[in-house]
Structures are given as structure tokens and as C-alpha cells.
Amino acid sequence: MNFFEKITGSDMTKAIKSFEARAKALPAEYQTAWNEIKSNLWVYGDFTGRNLIPILENALELLEVASADKQSIEEVLGDDIKGFCAALVGDEGAKTYRDKWREQLNRNVARKLGGLK
Structure with missing residues (x-):
């Protein structure tokens, strides 16, 4: 990946298009x-979403292998896809960018309110 691709995100666009083409070959479920x-x-x-490309690739590979083995989605992912995704990126309690922003906002408000006394 060169500098231009990294700045414009064209490398991510190519990867996502490739993932979508591969996903279209999968069964409907x-x-x-x-x-x-x-x-x-x-x-x-993260801000760009670049950190998710390898995770998305691995998830798609899992679906492709499971489809080839004729497994059901429930056997592969379970009943909780949201929990499966949390497990893919780390712990169940992994913080999202919203959590980080919320904490930062709360700290800033507390600091401002503390300064008003």
C-alpha cells in the first residue's frame, strides 16, 4: 500500500469490494x-475503519469454509451475532469509540463544573 492509497482509502475500498464479491457467492442465510x-x-x-479489514476478512473466510462444509449459521455463529462480533474484536466488554467519546465528554463536563465552584 502506498501513501496515496492510505490517505484516500482506496485500498480499503478495493478490499471491501472484494469481500462483497466473495459474499455474493455464499448461500442466502x-x-x-x-x-x-x-x-x-x-x-x-477506529477513525478510518482500517483496523477492521483483517477481522472482516477472517469472518468472511469462516463463513466460506462453513458454507463449503454445509454447516448451518447457528452451528458456526451461534444465536448471538452481536456477541460473536464482540468476541472477534476482543473481550465482551471491549470499549467502542462511542464509549471513549462519552468518557471524554464526561471528564470535560466534570472539569468545567468543578471549576465553577
């Missing part, structure tokens, strides 16, 4: 699970 996985993983992304 796997495509639905893939869409749910994508929507649940984006909250764990």
Missing part, C-alpha cells in the same frame, strides 16, 4: 449473517 456481522463490527472500528 450466509449473506444475511455477513451483513449482520458487518453492521455489528463497524462500531469497533
